[in-house]
Structure formats: structure tokens, C-alpha cells
Amino acid sequence: MPTAEPAPSGTGSPRPNTADLPTRMAEATGQRADTLFVTLFILGLAGLWTALLTVSSVTLSLRVADLSPDGKAAALSTIASAGAAVALFANPVFGRLSDLSASRWGQRRPFMIGGGLLGFAALLLIGVAPSLLVVGIGWCLAQLFFNAALAAITAVMPERIPDHLKGRVSGLMGMTSQVGVVAGTFIVQFTGTHGLGMFVVPGAIGVGLLLAFALHLREVPRSRAELPRFTLLDIPRSLWINPIRHRDFALAWLGRFLTWIAVSLLTTYKTYFLIDRLGYTSESAAPILFWAMLILAVTVILGSNVAGTLSDLVRRRKVFVIGASLIFGAGMVTVAAADSVEAFLVGVAVAGIGQGAYMGVDYAMVAALLPNKDTDAAKGMGVFNLSSTVPQTIAPALAPLFLAIGGGGNYTALYLGAGIFSVVGAVVIQFIRGSR
CATH class of the missing domain: 1.20.1250.20 (MFS general substrate transporter like domains)
Incomplete structure (x- = not known):
């Protein structure tokens, strides 16, 4: 990514590029936050919430009730708590891993695409699970992978959206989780409340919207020399930002x-x-x-x-x-x-x-x-x-x-x-x- 602009003729070193981050990203990638970009971004985020929140708000409880009609309340509480614990760590940890990525596909796209597809596979596992244990494993995996995608896509806001649009785009982002819940609940009315369809259909629609944005997004790969060396300490560090310094x-x-x-x-x-x-x-x-x-x-x-x-x-x-x-x-x-x-x-x-x-x-x-x-x-x-x-x-x-x-x-x-x-x-x- 270019970080400097040419110096005037006759001068020495180039001037640093003092433009803000979204401007520098637009110059580096040749892609600005136009109407199509913002639309696909918001649809991708809404799609991710549809895939994830349909399960947490509707279909997970239905699947648990199918497998354990008498002990459903306690079982759902245990499974939901385990998934929440995974989500708690997955979002910042995968966010840090995304920041350190030197993939030739970019920093954000691999986590959006990989997280979306693997999260969808986890939904399929929940849908065919023969036991509550497998449902629990599937839900933890879904939280892990979808939160990897969430960490990557939310980084688009500070990196790619210019200041004069941040309020409007933030407003659209703020409604995506509600849209996801309503859309998922609406879809389940047509898939039925039993079987694989209630996981496949909202999951496929949601992940499809996420992938549409990921494929539209242009990124300039960063070389390993530009990035700090990854160590195991980066995992706990990803959960912490010094509140005194910041x-x-x-x-x-x-x-x-x-x-x-x-x-x-x-x-x-x-x-x-x-x-x-x-x-x-x-x-x-x-x-x-x-x-x-x-x-x-x-x-x-x-x-x-x-x-x-x-x-x-x-x-x-x-x-x-x-x-x-x-x-x-x-x-x-x-x-x-x-x-x-x-x-x-x-x-x-x-x-x-x-x-x-x-x-x-x-x-x-x-x-x-x-x-x-x-x-x-x-x-x-x-x-x-x-x-x-x-x-x-x-x-x-x-x-x-x-x-x-x-x-x-x-x-x-x-x-x-x-x-x-x-x-x-x-x-x-x-x-x-x-x-x-």
C-alpha cells in the first residue's frame, strides 16, 4: 500500500502521505466507498447476522427441544452459554489474526469467506446432530467461525468509510442485527420448524450476502515485512487495549x-x-x-x-x-x-x-x-x-x-x-x- 507521495522536483525524500486511512485505502485499492460498496457492505453484515441470530433466537431452541423435550430449558442454557463463551474470545482474537494476515487474498476477505463457509458448515452439523453434545459442538463452531467473519467485516468501517459518511453508514450498521433477527424469523415460517431446512435456508441466504461483499471488496496484500511477527502472546493481547493509554x-x-x-x-x-x-x-x-x-x-x-x-x-x-x-x-x-x-x-x-x-x-x-x-x-x-x-x-x-x-x-x-x-x-x- 503506498504510504508516500512524490516530492516536488528538486527535493529529496518523498513527502509522507498524510491523508486519512479511508483515503489512503481508496488510493491503494482503486476502490472507493460508493453506493454499491456501502450497499453490499450493509447487506453482507445483515446477512451475517441473519445466519447467526436466526439460530440463537429461533432454531437452536427448536433443535434442542426436538432432542430433549423434557430437559430443553437446562440444555439450551448450557449450550447457549458455551457458545457465548466462544464468541467472547473469537471476535477479538480473529480480529488480531486478520490484522496480522499477509495472505495474497488480503487481510479481511479470507476471514469473511472462510468464516462464512465454515460457519455455514457448522449450521449443517447442528441440523443433522444426533445428540445434544453434537448440537453444542456445532453451535460453538458456528460462533467461532461467524465471529471470525464479523471481526473482519466490522474492520471495514474505520478502514474504508470516509468521515463524511461514517454517521450514515453507522446508522445502517446499527439496524443490521434487528434486520437479521426479523429476516430469519420470517424465513423460518416457510422452512418449517423441524429438520435441516430451518438452518440451511437462512444460513445460505445470509452467507451468500456476506460472500457477495467479500468478493466485491478489493484489498492490497501486505507483505510479511510490513507486519509485526506473530507470537502466541498475540492471542491474549488481542483481548486487551490499555484503558489508561487509550x-x-x-x-x-x-x-x-x-x-x-x-x-x-x-x-x-x-x-x-x-x-x-x-x-x-x-x-x-x-x-x-x-x-x-x-x-x-x-x-x-x-x-x-x-x-x-x-x-x-x-x-x-x-x-x-x-x-x-x-x-x-x-x-x-x-x-x-x-x-x-x-x-x-x-x-x-x-x-x-x-x-x-x-x-x-x-x-x-x-x-x-x-x-x-x-x-x-x-x-x-x-x-x-x-x-x-x-x-x-x-x-x-x-x-x-x-x-x-x-x-x-x-x-x-x-x-x-x-x-x-x-x-x-x-x-x-x-x-x-x-x-x-
């Missing part, structure tokens, strides 16, 4: 971590809220949950795109992230006070707007704060992604503490606590200095 990045990570604890408390315990607080049965709560998920998806998409576009127009990121955390906190207060399903759905809608606005801008903000983004973009994005995956394991441990207040079943305390986490996250973001 204060702003650490604050962005912490702000998102706190907000995503609140998000996890909402999504994990909404079913029990309807049953224990509002008096619904498991069967009668199902249609309410469908409307809640639909409202959440629509408001996340709306909040994400509006906030991302506006942040580009006003050239500010931090104020939108702070505002989004406060809006989400207001949604949690509404849910905490809800004594009817209508009030609950209003709270979900407000929270969805806040969640979407946060997701629509924080990718753009962190792309500017990423440490060593010229060389370690995938590692940095992998570590940043932990701020939304770790809360999924912490929230279930925190929830019983809030619910136990006053004798048990205290959902008011649970969701007020979620609101507090979100507001504290907003306060943390205020102290970032390197972003407006």
Missing part, C-alpha cells in the same frame, strides 16, 4: 457496556415481566411478545438511521450517543411503571428509539477513537464488540439482585436499575475528549 476508547467501551447491560435486562426479562407483573400466561404472552419485538425492530431501525444521518449533518457524535442513552433510560422508567400492556409497549418503543440511536452513531464515534487503526483496526473493533457481548452474560447475574428487593418479583426495581445503568453510560460518554 482513555477515550476505554470511555466509549464503558459507556456502551453500561447501556448494553440495560438493553440485556429489557430483552432477557420481558417475557417474565408479562407473566409475573401483568398476569399473562406463556401462551397469551406470545402475541404480545411478537408485537414487542416488531415495535422494537421498527424503532431501532428508525432511531439508528435518523441519528446516523443527523450526526453526519452536524458533524457531532457524542451528543447523539448521550441523548440515546437518556432516551433508553426513559423507556426503562416507562416499563418500570407500566401496569398495562399498552404502557409496556410504549416503554419498549421509547427504548427502541434510544437503542437504535445509540447503535446508529457509536460505530462512527469509536471509529474515530480506535487505537492504532492503521494497523490494528480489526483487533480494536473486536475488543469494542465485547462491550455488547459481555453484558449478555452479566445481566442474568445482576437481575436476581434487583428482583429480590422487597421480597422478590420486583420488576420496578429491575427496570429502574436498567435505566440507571443507561444514564450512567451517558455520563461516562460526556468525558470523552477526542470526539465532539
Whole structure:
């Protein structure tokens, strides 16, 4: 990749190329972030989420129930926890390996293509698994390989998207996970809820979209001489970015971590809220949950795109992230006070707007704060992604503490606590200095 431009006639050494990273990447590859590039990028990310989240939200539980109808709850908890543990390490580790790649196919494409295809093979293994053990192995492999692809594709944001588009593209990125869940749930209606089809069809569509972007992406291979030597210490190092040396990045990570604890408390315990607080049965709560998920998806998409576009127009990121955390906190207060399903759905809608606005801008903000983004973009994005995956394991441990207040079943305390986490996250973001 060229890093210098010719010096004027009669001078000595060439001038360093001081252009930003996306500009230098565009010059090196001859490929700019035009409409086709951004469209394929967003579709590829949405496809990856479709392949992965359809399993975690729908088909994994169905497959476990087929194999163990009596012990399905405990079995699903064990398998899901094992997969989450793999995902926790896979994203930053493969991000670091992608940064160090000297493959002639580039740094990101091999991990997108290999991760997508091997992840799809893991879905097939789950679909034909004769036992829960094999299902568990298949899910861990799916998390491993799909997170390898995720680490590579999210590195495209800081490397290839110019500053004047980062807000809009961040907004589109923020909605891709919701699109993946909705698309996967829709597809499963046609494949049926038993057999291999419910894994093959959403997986094939999702991986196909991912491969379309990977094949479109142009990369200039880096020579081994340009890269630091890989050692085994790079594995643990991939999980760590010094929070003292990189204060702003650490604050962005912490702000998102706190907000995503609140998000996890909402999504994990909404079913029990309807049953224990509002008096619904498991069967009668199902249609309410469908409307809640639909409202959440629509408001996340709306909040994400509006906030991302506006942040580009006003050239500010931090104020939108702070505002989004406060809006989400207001949604949690509404849910905490809800004594009817209508009030609950209003709270979900407000929270969805806040969640979407946060997701629509924080990718753009962190792309500017990423440490060593010229060389370690995938590692940095992998570590940043932990701020939304770790809360999924912490929230279930925190929830019983809030619910136990006053004798048990205290959902008011649970969701007020979620609101507090979100507001504290907003306060943390205020102290970032390197972003407006």
C-alpha cells in the first residue's frame, strides 16, 4: 500500500502521505466507498447476522427441544452459554489474526469467506446432530467461525468509510442485527420448524450476502515485512487495549457496556415481566411478545438511521450517543411503571428509539477513537464488540439482585436499575475528549 507521495522536483525524500486511512485505502485499492460498496457492505453484515441470530433466537431452541423435550430449558442454557463463551474470545482474537494476515487474498476477505463457509458448515452439523453434545459442538463452531467473519467485516468501517459518511453508514450498521433477527424469523415460517431446512435456508441466504461483499471488496496484500511477527502472546493481547493509554476508547467501551447491560435486562426479562407483573400466561404472552419485538425492530431501525444521518449533518457524535442513552433510560422508567400492556409497549418503543440511536452513531464515534487503526483496526473493533457481548452474560447475574428487593418479583426495581445503568453510560460518554 503506498504510504508516500512524490516530492516536488528538486527535493529529496518523498513527502509522507498524510491523508486519512479511508483515503489512503481508496488510493491503494482503486476502490472507493460508493453506493454499491456501502450497499453490499450493509447487506453482507445483515446477512451475517441473519445466519447467526436466526439460530440463537429461533432454531437452536427448536433443535434442542426436538432432542430433549423434557430437559430443553437446562440444555439450551448450557449450550447457549458455551457458545457465548466462544464468541467472547473469537471476535477479538480473529480480529488480531486478520490484522496480522499477509495472505495474497488480503487481510479481511479470507476471514469473511472462510468464516462464512465454515460457519455455514457448522449450521449443517447442528441440523443433522444426533445428540445434544453434537448440537453444542456445532453451535460453538458456528460462533467461532461467524465471529471470525464479523471481526473482519466490522474492520471495514474505520478502514474504508470516509468521515463524511461514517454517521450514515453507522446508522445502517446499527439496524443490521434487528434486520437479521426479523429476516430469519420470517424465513423460518416457510422452512418449517423441524429438520435441516430451518438452518440451511437462512444460513445460505445470509452467507451468500456476506460472500457477495467479500468478493466485491478489493484489498492490497501486505507483505510479511510490513507486519509485526506473530507470537502466541498475540492471542491474549488481542483481548486487551490499555484503558489508561487509550482513555477515550476505554470511555466509549464503558459507556456502551453500561447501556448494553440495560438493553440485556429489557430483552432477557420481558417475557417474565408479562407473566409475573401483568398476569399473562406463556401462551397469551406470545402475541404480545411478537408485537414487542416488531415495535422494537421498527424503532431501532428508525432511531439508528435518523441519528446516523443527523450526526453526519452536524458533524457531532457524542451528543447523539448521550441523548440515546437518556432516551433508553426513559423507556426503562416507562416499563418500570407500566401496569398495562399498552404502557409496556410504549416503554419498549421509547427504548427502541434510544437503542437504535445509540447503535446508529457509536460505530462512527469509536471509529474515530480506535487505537492504532492503521494497523490494528480489526483487533480494536473486536475488543469494542465485547462491550455488547459481555453484558449478555452479566445481566442474568445482576437481575436476581434487583428482583429480590422487597421480597422478590420486583420488576420496578429491575427496570429502574436498567435505566440507571443507561444514564450512567451517558455520563461516562460526556468525558470523552477526542470526539465532539
